[in-house]
Amino acid sequence: MFDPIYAVLCIATYWFFVGIIGGVLLRNRIRCLRVIFSLGTLGSVFLLVTSSLSLNKFPSDLLLSIGIPEYPFRLHWDPLTGFFLILLSVPSLGISVFSGDYFRHLDCRTQGMICFNYHLFLASMTWVLIAADAYSFLIAWELMALSSYFLIVAFKSTQETQQAGFLYFLIAHIGALAILLSFALMLQGQTDFSFAAMRHAQLSPASATMVFLLALVGFGAKAGLLPFHVWLPEAHPAAPSPISALMSGVMLKMAVYGILRVAFDFLIKQEVSWGMTALIIGLLTALFGIILAAVQTDMKRLLAYSSIENLGLITAGLGLSILFNATNHSQLAVLTLVAVLFHCFNHALLKSLLFLGTGSVLHATGERNLGRLGGLFSRMPWVASLILIGVLAIAGVPMLNGFVSEWLLLQAFLFSPQISIPSLIMILPIAAAIIVFVIGLAAYVMVKFYGIIFLGKPRESTLTHAADASALEKCGLVWLVGICCLLGLFPLILLRPLTLVADFLLRLTSPTFSLFHTKHSWLFLVPIQAQRASYSPLVFFCVMMVIYVVLVILIRKFYHGRLRRTHAWDGGYPGQTARMQDTAEGFGQPIKHIFKPFLHIYLEVPKADDKNPHYRIQIADRLWHVLYLPLKKSIFYIAKWVSKLQQGRISSYLIYSFITLLILLWWVL
Amino acid sequence: MNIALAIVFQIIQSALLILIAPIFTGWVCQNRSWLNNKKGAGIFQPYRQLHKLFLKDSLLAYNASPIFRITPYIYFSAMCLITAIIPVLSISLPFAPVADVIALVSLFALARIFLALAAMDIGTAFGSMGARRAMLVAFLTEPAMLMVFFNIALIHQSTALATIVSTALTHALTINPSISFAAVAFVMVLLAENARIPIDNPTTHLELTMIHEAMILEYSGRHLALIEWASSVKLLNYFAIGLALFFPWGIATLPTFSGIINAGLIFLIKLLVLGSGLAIFEITTAKMRIFRVPELLTVAFVLAILGVLIQLLGVR
Numbered sequence: 001m002f003d004p005i006y007a008v009l010c011i012a013t014y015w016f017f018v019g020i021i022g023g024v025l026l027r028n029r030i031r032c033l034r035v036i037f038s039l040g041t042l043g044s045v046f047l048l049v050t051s052s053l054s055l056n057k058f059p060s061d062l063l064l065s066i067g068i069p070e071y072p073f074r075l076h077w078d079p080l081t082g083f084f085l086i087l088l089s090v091p092s093l094g095i096s097v098f099s100g101d102y103f104r105h106l107d108c109r110t111q112g113m114i115c116f117n118y119h120l121f122l123a124s125m126t127w128v129l130i131a132a133d134a135y136s137f138l139i140a141w142e143l144m145a146l147s148s149y150f151l152i153v154a155f156k157s158t159q160e161t162q163q164a165g166f167l168y169f170l171i172a173h174i175g176a177l178a179i180l181l182s183f184a185l186m187l188q189g190q191t192d193f194s195f196a197a198m199r200h201a202q203l204s205p206a207s208a209t210m211v212f213l214l215a216l217v218g219f220g221a222k223a224g225l226l227p228f229h230v231w232l233p234e235a236h237p238a239a240p241s242p243i244s245a246l247m248s249g250v251m252l253k254m255a256v257y258g259i260l261r262v263a264f265d266f267l268i269k270q271e272v273s274w275g276m277t278a279l280i281i282g283l284l285t286a287l288f289g290i291i292l293a294a295v296q297t298d299m300k301r302l303l304a305y306s307s308i309e310n311l312g313l314i315t316a317g318l319g320l321s322i323l324f325n326a327t328n329h330s331q332l333a334v335l336t337l338v339a340v341l342f343h344c345f346n347h348a349l350l351k352s353l354l355f356l357g358t359g360s361v362l363h364a365t366g367e368r369n370l371g372r373l374g375g376l377f378s379r380m381p382w383v384a385s386l387i388l389i390g391v392l393a394i395a396g397v398p399m400l401n402g403f404v405s406e407w408l409l410l411q412a413f414l415f416s417p418q419i420s421i422p423s424l425i426m427i428l429p430i431a432a433a434i435i436v437f438v439i440g441l442a443a444y445v446m447v448k449f450y451g452i453i454f455l456g457k458p459r460e461s462t463l464t465h466a467a468d469a470s471a472l473e474k475c476g477l478v479w480l481v482g483i484c485c486l487l488g489l490f491p492l493i494l495l496r497p498l499t500l501v502a503d504f505l506l507r508l509t510s511p512t513f514s515l516f517h518t519k520h521s522w523l524f525l526v527p528i529q530a531q532r533a534s535y536s537p538l539v540f541f542c543v544m545m546v547i548y549v550v551l552v553i554l555i556r557k558f559y560h561g562r563l564r565r566t567h568a569w570d571g572g573y574p575g576q577t578a579r580m581q582d583t584a585e586g587f588g589q590p591i592k593h594i595f596k597p598f599l600h601i602y603l604e605v606p607k608a609d610d611k612n613p614h615y616r617i618q619i620a621d622r623l624w625h626v627l628y629l630p631l632k633k634s635i636f637y638i639a640k641w642v643s644k645l646q647q648g649r650i651s652s653y654l655i656y657s658f659i660t661l662l663i664l665l666w667w668v669l
Numbered sequence: 670m671n672i673a674l675a676i677v678f679q680i681i682q683s684a685l686l687i688l689i690a691p692i693f694t695g696w697v698c699q700n701r702s703w704l705n706n707k708k709g710a711g712i713f714q715p716y717r718q719l720h721k722l723f724l725k726d727s728l729l730a731y732n733a734s735p736i737f738r739i740t741p742y743i744y745f746s747a748m749c750l751i752t753a754i755i756p757v758l759s760i761s762l763p764f765a766p767v768a769d770v771i772a773l774v775s776l777f778a779l780a781r782i783f784l785a786l787a788a789m790d791i792g793t794a795f796g797s798m799g800a801r802r803a804m805l806v807a808f809l810t811e812p813a814m815l816m817v818f819f820n821i822a823l824i825h826q827s828t829a830l831a832t833i834v835s836t837a838l839t840h841a842l843t844i845n846p847s848i849s850f851a852a853v854a855f856v857m858v859l860l861a862e863n864a865r866i867p868i869d870n871p872t873t874h875l876e877l878t879m880i881h882e883a884m885i886l887e888y889s890g891r892h893l894a895l896i897e898w899a900s901s902v903k904l905l906n907y908f909a910i911g912l913a914l915f916f917p918w919g920i921a922t923l924p925t926f927s928g929i930i931n932a933g934l935i936f937l938i939k940l941l942v943l944g945s946g947l948a949i950f951e952i953t954t955a956k957m958r959i960f961r962v963p964e965l966l967t968v969a970f971v972l973a974i975l976g977v978l979i980q981l982l983g984v985r
Contacts (some may be wrong), residue, residue: 047954065887237789328681347941375732377734387788396775396778397778398768398772398776407772407858409701410815414822429819429977432819434812436814437812440811443778443808444804444807446782446806447785448801451785451786451789451797451800452789455734455792456790456791466871524767530829531827531829531832532827532832533769533827533829534766534767534769535767536768536773539764540750543746543750543753544746544750547746548742548746551742551745551895559723559725560726561891562727562890563729564728565728565729565730565731566730567730568730569886570793570795582789582797582798582800587797587800593960
């Protein structure tokens with residue numbers, strides 16, 4: 001019988017070798033970028049086909065006897081792995097196609113470097129998903145961090161980039177340490193590192209909570225949860241756009257996979273307090289991320305903060321799901337989990353799409369600063385139209401995929417009064433309100449992002465020379481947009497398999513629940529009951545199309561379709577220039593005004609008698625100033641004191657040894 | 670037979686809402702005129718204006734993108750779609766399962782996002798200012814609105830409007846204290862979302878206070894006509910949602926002709942009263958500074974939250 005685990009293992013190995021071959025060829029100045037990335041794309045296609053065909057297969061294991069003797073690599077396949085492999089393959093397909101053209105301007109050496117690390121990155125993410133023991137999981141996890149680190153720093157060797165890479169590496173390792181501790185706690189000193197042993201570990205409630213919290217910190221550092229989100233807005237602008245897309249779209253989801261694996265698969269009994277922790281951290285992250293996104297002026301930083309926001313929403317949803325499961329509402333836990341997984345998938349697609357779009361804009365204009373862009377719709381109609389769909393989807397507009405997951409999540413929140421814990425019942429409605437607020441603010445941010453880059457007049461004269469994306473780049477974008485529209489109009493394609501994954505995670509052996517199963521269920525999306533709530537994107541779309549056509553026909557019949565081109569009116573004021581449009585700062589102004597406490601604002605305004613007046617504003621993450629800078633300061637302070645011990649004289653070192661010996665003797669005796 | 674009849678009623682209802690929307694706007698204006706001791710232009714004035722606008726050519730700036738041209742149509746069709754989902758005349762609407770109230774709100778969001786994008790499209794100072802402010806008001810109102818729906822969902826165990834109305838109609842009339850909080854919050858949301866006083870002034874063209882008007886400053890001819898018409902349908906839609914949530918009595922439970930006609934008459938009477946109420950409120954209130962708006966909407970949010978908490982406490 002066909003076992004998907006072999007196929008996935010082959011694809012991971014294939015990617016690894018594609019990377020090596022590509023790296024070697026490109027370093028020897030053989031121009032084969034398109035070929036190599038096409039080969040990489042092929043891997044994504046196979047992975048997509050394999051994992052979607054075998055999503056409903058039973059879990060299977062594989063023992064791979066390579067590496068250290070006595071410690072073989074254990075690999076496994078289950079629906080959770082399968083879903084995340086689909087999540088890896090769909091965006092990576094688009095990104096690989098896009099990358100085939102994107103890196104063409106670089107010199108061969110850098111191309112080779114990127115080619116190797118890119119495919120290694122893909123292979124290691126696949127490996128993370130199929131790893132079934134702590135040992136191989138952590139190797140893959142580190143390989144993932146390492147290859148992405150090289151991808152960030154390979155591109156440009158500026159100090160900024162190096163610092164961003166270092167910050168990423170540092171936080172990735174704090175996270176890895178926490179994950180290691182969490183695994184160690186579960187293993188309780190056994191020599192069997194396999195996930196199966198972790199599943200059967202007998203943990204006391206206190207140590208189970210510890211395991212969960214460590215996993216939340218460890219994977220949360222990768223996911224960009226508060227307070228470990230600081231690396232995202234630094235690393236994403238530094239990395240080339242397809243890499244940002246892959247990191248933000250796919251790698252962050254590996255962290256979600258990790259949390260899911262630990263919280264639902266390893267730990268059998270969840271507790272209410274875990275759910276609350278995840279919910280609160282998630283909400284804070286979402287709120288923080290979106291408010292900071294609203295005041296950004298760099299398009300990639302804006303998207304990075306938006307990623308933080310989305311991961312926050314995902315974590316909050318996870319928290320709710322744990323709450324439901326801990327209070328024995330497994331049907332609602334399934335619903336929430338499905339919403340969360342769907343949101344993971346949507347975010348993977350949309351963030352890849354938007355980051356690739358910024359890549360095209362960056363290539364065409366050389367600008368990342370929103371204040372110097374504008375009016376690109378007429379110059380780059382393809383990119384602009386495709387990104388429009390991505391922006392609308394991420395802003396939560398119906399008929400597109402982003403709305404479906406947000407709607408499901410809100411539906412799940414509307415069921416939260418069924419949890420009969422008095423303290424929770426008061427908090428959950430407010431949590432739902434915060435989520436709606438975040439979604440609303442996300443729409444604001446996305447209107448800002450799109451409006452300032454693509455609409456209006458060009459803010460710089462150089463922008464008139466901007467050219468649209470190349471053929472392969474367009475193909476990559478079209479693939480992602482196509483999947484977005486497909487999932488938006490027919491969400492059940494993905495929702496049905498997702499219930500399988502959620503059933504597996506919650507150990508529901510017989511999926512007896514009628515989730516998404518009603519009479520006209522191909523047309524209507526019905527979470528629990530038709531009386532309760534339903535939604536049909538396809539009808540939305542068809543009716544709006546019909547109304548549009550009827551409107552156009554009626555207006556032409558009864559009136560006319562005349563149109564004249566003129567100059568913009570704008571209230572009749574003469575002499576308006578492109579500089580008078582809202583800038584990114586202008587668009588962020590109300591947010592600055594309302595959310596002052598969240599931001600660290602440094603403002604320099606001209607005085608009345610300034611000869612050369614200028615206005616300068618710097619907005620920083622408040623957490624840098626509250627947490628990281630004091631932390632850095634205190635570490636330096638301690639280090640300074642410790643360094644006083646270092647005298648450089650042999651006699652003082654002998655005294656140290658003597659004192660140590662005395663203390664130890666005293667201790668022992 | 671029932672299905673066919675239901676579809677006929679569905680179409681009647683949508684057509685009715687779309688057609689009386691300008692008249693309703695005219696009724697509000699007429700009331701304002703009367704209250705100002707003016708004669709007023711009559712309730713059909715919006716129709717005359719729409720006719721005039723449809724006759725004129727549409728002017729399009731040189732740098733306008735397709736988004737600018739398509740927005741009036743999207744706005745109008747979104748509002749038309751919403752008229753088909755709200756139970757106004759009868760609860761047995763074949764269209765009702767298409768969206769629950771949250772999906773309905775997202776349709777309003779769709780229209781708003783497109784308007785904001787279109788406003789930024791020409792690249793004028795007023796347009797982008799209006800877009801920014803409209804989006805600001807939107808994200809401040811949405812949490813309050815959700816809390817209102819949360820409250821309703823707690824009472825009726827549903828977010829589908831048809832179910833809400835039918836449970837409200839079939840159960841005995843009980844005064845629910847939480848509903849009153851929700852209703853006040855909803856009215857504040859309604860005013861904010863429809864660009865009415867005290868958040869925005871629908872009749873102003875004073876540059877610095879505009880929100881909605883600033884967004885549509887560049888539109889003319891049939892595009893402007895569609896937007897104006899859609900805006901009045903939007904106002905009516907919000908009233909219809911409010912009536913369905915808080916005052917559904919009169920809506921027909923069975924699709925019969927007499928029931929429909931009865932429901933239609935009751936709906937019109939409700940609208941007449943509410944239109945006058947809106948005019949009186951607008952006449953007696955002053956517009957707010959834009960940065961006072963968050964405070965007002967926070968009040969709406971807190972009221973809605975209070976409603977939910979009262980409901981939760983009451984249930985227990």
